[in-house]
Amino acid sequence: MANLAAVVGIGQTKYTTKRGDVSIAGLVREAAQNALDDAGLNWNDIDAVILGKAPDMFEGVIMPEIYLTDALGCNGKPMLRVHTAGSVGGSTAIVAASHIQSGTFRRVLTVAFEKQSESNAMWALSSPQPFSTHLNAGAGGYFAPIIREYIRRSNAPRDVGIKVAVKDRLHGARNPLAHLQRPDITMKEVEESFMLWDPIRFLESCPSSDGACAMVIACEELAEQGPKAPAWIRGVAMRSEPTMYAGREEVSPQAGKDCAADVYKQAGISDPRKDLDCAEVYVPFSWYEPMWLENLGFAPEGEGWKLTMDGATSLDEGGDIPWNPSGGVLSSNPIGASGMIRFAEAARQVRGDAGDHQVEGARLALGHAYGGGAQFFAMWVVGAEKA
Amino acid sequence: MPESEILNQAFELGYTYTRSTGPVVGRFLTGLRDQQIVGIRASDGRVVVPPMEYDPDTAEALSEFVDVSDEGEVVSWAWVKHPREAHPSSQPFAWAMIRLDGADVPMVHWVRAKDESDIRCGSRVRARWADETVGFITDIAGFELVGE
Amino acid sequence: MKQIAIVAFHQSRAVADAGACNEVEMIMPVLSEVYQQVGINNAQDVDFVCSGSCDYLQGAAFAFVAGVDALGAVPPIKESHVEMDAAWAVYESILKIRMGHADSALIYGFGKSSPGELPIVLSQQLDPYYLAPQWVDTISLAALQARLMLEQGKLTERDMAEVVSRSRRNALNNPNAQLAGDISAEDVLADEMYLSPLRKADCCPVSDGASAMIICTVEKAQQWGVPFALITGIDHRIETHNLGMRDLTDSVSTRLAAEGAGVADGSVDVAELYAPFSHQEIILARALGLDEGTSVNPSGGVLAGNLMMASGLSRIGEVFQRIVSGEAQRGVAHATSGPCLQHNLVTVVEKA
C-alpha cells in the first residue's frame, strides 16, 4: 500500500504571452515561491525537487534542472527531471507524489514550466529532419484529422467545438491567472475566427503562454499540520502507447481508457460523472472535450458532445460536472506546465480554494494530462477527505 | 533481410532565442554595455560575478549589486590548442576561471594569449571590450594578459 | 523499506558510430537480451517502464517517443521518462516499487551521440545568459577542474595517466568497450596535450549505444528464479550550478549521496564510477571514501566507452554482474550529470 500524500501548497504564475520581466529561473522561481508561501513553508522545509517541462528545444536549454538548481533551492538536495511530452506536467506531479507515497521523503517541491516566448513552439515541433516528409503542420495539423474522424463517427453538430471554446473562455474570465481574459466572447466570434486546420478554428485552439506551476506535496503527518486544507491524493495513474501502430484507435486511445480505469479504481469511483465533482482535463483544441468525455467514461461512446451541448460541463450554466473551471488549456497553455496546472487546479477545487471559479462543495476532482500523439496519459484524483 | 545503404545528411538545428533577462541578469548585461562589470553580494558576504539571481546556500533572492574591476587574476585555465568552430577565438586561447578585483568568486571566460607558456594560475588579466558593446556576455571580447 | 532486486542487465557495444541504426533499432536488441535473462516476452511482462535519453544528442525534439516503439506497448503500459541518464530512471522506478504500484520495472537508456559535436552540444546545458552563449565545451570545463587539482597538489599528471592505463587494461576484458589496450601510464604521459592539462586519453570517447536493466521485488525475483543482487541504498544530490562557488577539487554532492546510500556501512569490493575524465575518477573515489580494497572501474569505466544517457545505468549493471558472478559481495555504482560532476547518484548493490 502506498503511503498517504497530499498537496499542501500550490503556486502559479500569471499566464501570459510573454513574461518579459523575468529570466527562465525567475519564472520558475515565482511559482515555486508562491507554492511555499501557500504552504507556509520555506526552502529548508523541502527534501527534494522534481522538475518537469516539455522539450528542451522550446527554450534551448539542455537539461534545465542543471541551471535551475539554485533558483529552486536545490543545492545539496535530490533533483529529478521528468519529460513525457505534453503530459509532462501531470507525470511530474505523479513522480513527485511517488517520492512521498513510497515513504522515501516527507515533503517535496514539484515545478513545471514553459517559457514559450523564448522560441516558437511551432518551430521546435516542425524542425525538419533529413529524409522525412516536410509536412509537419504542428500539433493542430496532427490532431485535426482525428477530430474530423470523431465528428464523422459521432455525427456531432458542427458547433460543439465552438461551444467548448466559449465555455472555457468564460471559465477563464473567472480566473485572474488565465492567459486569455474574454468575458465577452460569443459563439459567433468563435465561428467567424480563422480556420487554421479545418475543422479547427483559431479560437478553438489553445494560446501560447509563458508560465510555471508548482506544488508542495507532503506526507500524511505533515499535511495535517499545514495551515490550509490539504488535497489528498486518492489515485495516480500513467499509461503510454506507441504513436503509430496498425489498427490504433486514435479518436479514443486505449491508453486513456486504461489510465482512467486505473485511477478510478484507486479512488473508488464507479461512475465518474456522478462520483466526481469536477475535472480539469487537458483540452488544447475544443473538440477534445467531447472526445475526452467519452474516453474518460463521463459519457457513452458517441455521446460526449451531448453533455457539452447540454451545459453539463459549464460552471455558468450550472452543469453537474464542470470541466476546466479554471479556463483550461484553451485559456492558458505554457506547454510543459499545462498538465501540472490541471492537477493543481483539481487540488485547488477540493481544498475549496479556487476563488471565483470554485465549484461549490467540490470534494473529489480529476486532474488529467496527455501528450505526444495522444499516447501518453497521466491522471490523478484528489479529494477533500483521505479516503 | 537485404543490407541497408547508409544514408547520411547534414542538418543544422539553428534558431535565435529571444530571452528576457529579469532584473539581475539584465543589470549585469546593462553594465557590460557600459563597459562596467557588476557583481552581487551573496548571503555570506562573498561577491559573485556574474551576479546570480539566487543564493546557492540560502536560496534567497539576491539584490545587492557591487561594482567590481575589469581586471583580475587567473584561478584556473585550460589551453585550447585546436579551437572549435563555435569557440570565441579561431586562434589558440585559454578558457579561464578569473577572480576579478573586488569579487570573491571567479567567473568563466576566455583569455587571449599567444602561447600556452604565457599563462599560469595567478596571471593578471584585464577585460578587452568589444568594439561595440551591446549588452551581451561577448561584450568582453576575452581577457588580455597584463604585464607584471 | 522494501528491498529491490536487480535481475537482468545488458549493454550494447559502445561504438564510435552506430551507422544505419536509429533509436528503436539500437534499443530493441538490448531489450530482447534482458527479456531473455528473466524469460519474459516484452515490456507487457513488467509492471513499469522508465527510460532516460536526451533530445539534443541527435537534434530532434521528442526523441524518446521513438523508444516506445521498441517496447511492444500494445496494450498500453505504465511508462515514464527522465530527460536524464537512465540511472535516474532506476531511481524513479524504485519509488514506484516501494509505493506498491509495481513489482517489477524495465529501465533503459540510449544515446546516439555521434551525429553532433557532443562537447559543444553539452555546452548548451550551461546557464543560458553567461556561459552557454560563450560555447564553453565540457572538455574545457573539465580541464579547468583538472588544473585546480594539479595546482593544489591534489593529484599529479601521473595519477591521471594511471587511471587511464588501468581503464584501458581493464577494458581488455570488456567485450563492449570501445577503447581497450595494454598501455602503461608512461605511454599515456608520452602523448601530447589535447586540451591542456588534459590529454586525449584523459577524456572519454564519444559513443553510441544503449543499455537496459530489470529490477523487481525480491519475491518477484524468486518467482522468476534467476540470480539477483540487491539495491540496498540509492541517493542522488545536485549542487550549485556556479562553478566558481563549488570546490571543484571535491564532489560534495557525491559525498552527500554516498552518505544517503550508506556506502560506508560495509566494505566496497567493486566500484563503477561515471567519470568522463580521468581526474574525476580520483575526485569521486575520494568523495565515496574508497580505499585500496576496492576494484575501481573493472569494466574500464566510461573512459573506455561512454553511452551518454545510459552510462550511469550501465555502471549499476556492471556492479550487478560482478556480484551475481560471485566476483564481489558488495559494490558501489555512481552516475553523474552536468558540468564538472554537478549532479551525482550513488547506488549500493549487494549480494542477495
Added chain:
Amino acid sequence: MSDQREPITGIDVPISLKYNFTAGAGPARFLSQVRKGVLTGQRCPRCEQVYIPPRGSCAACGVPTEEEVVLADKATVQSFTIVSIPIPTNPIEPPYIIANLVADGANISFIHLMSDCVNEEVRIGQRVQAVWKPEEEWDYAMDNIRYFTPIDEPDVPADKIGKLPVSGWGA
C-alpha cells in the same frame, strides 16, 4: 560611458548546432526503394501488419520488421485536414490538404499532400493515387511523390480503411 539608453531586459541568443543525420536501417531500405519509384512496406513477423514508412519496428509488438512488401501507389483517405496557415520550414502555399493515407496493402497511414482536387469534396474513404515527380528528380525521399490525387473508384467504407490488399479496391 554613462548614457541614457534603456536598461537591458532582453537578449537575442542564436544557437546553431550541426548534426550529421543517419537514417535507420529500416528507413534506409524503404528510402532506397522510394528512390526507384517503389513504395515498400515492412511486415511485422508477429502481428503480420504492414508498416509504411517503416521505422524499424512494429510499434505494437516491439519487434523488428524485416520482410518487405511492395505496395501499390494507390491509397485511401483515412482522414485529412485543410491547412490554412503557412508552416515554418514548409514552402507549400495554404490552403492545402494534408491527408492521412493508407496505401493498398498497408495497414497504417502516412501523411502526404493531396492536390488536383476540390478541397471541399475531399472525404474520408476517398480513393487517391500518387502523382510522381519526373524520374530524373527521384531521390531518397517521399516527396518523389509530388502529391496524391483523387481517382475514379468507389469510396472505401470506414471499417475497411487500412485493410485493403495490395491488389486494391474493386473498380
